[in-house]
Amino acid sequence: MPTTPHDSSLELAARLDSHARVCQFVSSRPLSSSIHEVVLAGQAALLCGVPGNDVMVQLTNPADKLVRRRYSVHGVDEELDQFTLWITTAHEGPGSVWARNARPGDDVDIVGPRGKIVLDPEADWHLFMGDITCLGSAYRMGQSIEAPGQVVFIVETDHADDALTTSFDEGIAVTGIFVDRGVRSKDDPAGLLSGLSAFAFPPERGHAYLFGEFHVMRALRVALLDRGLDDESISMKAFWRVGRNNADHGEPEKGD
Numbered sequence: 001m002p003t004t005p006h007d008s009s010l011e012l013a014a015r016l017d018s019h020a021r022v023c024q025f026v027s028s029r030p031l032s033s034s035i036h037e038v039v040l041a042g043q044a045a046l047l048c049g050v051p052g053n054d055v056m057v058q059l060t061n062p063a064d065k066l067v068r069r070r071y072s073v074h075g076v077d078e079e080l081d082q083f084t085l086w087i088t089t090a091h092e093g094p095g096s097v098w099a100r101n102a103r104p105g106d107d108v109d110i111v112g113p114r115g116k117i118v119l120d121p122e123a124d125w126h127l128f129m130g131d132i133t134c135l136g137s138a139y140r141m142g143q144s145i146e147a148p149g150q151v152v153f154i155v156e157t158d159h160a161d162d163a164l165t166t167s168f169d170e171g172i173a174v175t176g177i178f179v180d181r182g183v184r185s186k187d188d189p190a191g192l193l194s195g196l197s198a199f200a201f202p203p204e205r206g207h208a209y210l211f212g213e214f215h216v217m218r219a220l221r222v223a224l225l226d227r228g229l230d231d232e233s234i235s236m237k238a239f240w241r242v243g244r245n246n247a248d249h250g251e252p253e254k255g256d
């Protein structure tokens with residue numbers, strides 16, 4: 001079993017000023033119809049960075065090619081030296097297959113921490129929007145807000161049990177709006193836009209964080225600008241794209 005990361009991971013980490021390590025797969029369990037919680041062990045503090053960061057997992061696709069997939073860190077247990085990812089598994093892809101089927105003790109090649117979107121320390125309220133792929137990151141970021149603070153989650157779900165919740169510090173005002181996707185397609189922003197229209201922006205300074213499907217993210221950004229948020233107060237990251245595998249480096253293809 002390899003104890004050093006793949007050469008390409010070492011090169012990537014050096015280029016990104018990040019770290020490459022071999023972790024061990026501890027467990028995977030379904031939390032809901034569409035989400036598995038995956039626990040990995042090893043170098044947790046080094047690899048997981050700050051709330052908002054993700055890790056890159058090296059996997060093999062069906063053509064036997066090495067590809068990477070990125071997953072936001074949901075939680076870190078420094079005592080156990082473990083970290084947790086919430087992975088969407090209701091579609092077929094190298095990432096979802098790995099999350100469902102990896103075995104305890106399997107080696108996993110990880111590059112981390114990755115990601116540039118972190119909590120805006122100047123914001124009085126924080127709005128997280130997206131599909132269920134955003135939950136791991138949104139909850140870790142929300143839990144890092146210092147009281148007093150305000151956090152709002154507007155999340156679209158395919159199944160009622162995907163509306164996973166968590167707890168926050170006393171002193172944090174929390175609003176959760178879960179929107180049932182119903183028969184809408186996964187690149188249709190209408191559900192999240194209707195959720196957004198139910199939320200009246202507080203008067204103080206706010207910051208929106210958008211994580212989810214490529215086309216939906218673009219529409220949400222426009223809607224938030226229309227509602228008066230300025231560009232610097234919107235952090236957006238497309239996590240995946242309807243009808244296309246993410247590219248081998250883990251990001252959805254850009255362009256039309």
Ligand SMILES: Cc1cc2nc3c(=O)[nH]c(=O)nc-3n(C[C@H](O)[C@H](O)[C@H](O)COP(=O)(O)OP(=O)(O)OC[C@H]3O[C@@H](n4cnc5c(N)ncnc54)[C@H](O)[C@@H]3O)c2cc1C
Nearest residue numbers: 071072087088091093094095096239240241243244245246
């Ligand atoms: C910075 C970053 C952080 C991310 N964090 C998370 C995270 O915390 N949790 C998480 O679940 N995902 C997260 N993602 C998204 C995840 O990396 C992608 O969904 C990835 O494409 C899944 O890889 P895959 O190999 O399973 O499917 P792919 O090979 O990419 O795609 C296979 C097929 O499944 C479809 N598909 C992919 N993802 C989804 C989905 N979520 N729902 C429905 N259909 C889908 C594609 O359109 C394609 O048709 C993140 C992505 C980025 C860039």
